[in-house]
Amino acid sequence: MKIPFFVQEFTEEMENAALETLRNESFVGGESVSKFEEEFAKYTGTKYAVSVNSGNSALQISLMSLPSYPSVTDEQVEIIAESVNKIIN
Secondary structure: OOOOOOOOOOOHHHHHHHHHHHHHOOOOOOHHHHHHHHHHHHHHOOOOOOOOOOHHHHHHHHHHOOOOOOOOOOOOOOOOOOOHHHHHO
């Protein structure tokens, strides 16, 4: 018995969205990235969401957002560093 690792769902709507993005947007940023960030922020209940190209970039930007050591502020800082593959799968 062969059990598939996962079943890939790739609809025509997904294909059209990917082709539209490849044809009409820049390599970095663009309308679809901004839309994804806005929708992801709403989904996670946060004010902002920032997409980056790698785990290293995610860690760097999250550390840059922290207050300078050793000063401590009353703000709560939450860092969520999930890879896109983990979110999608």
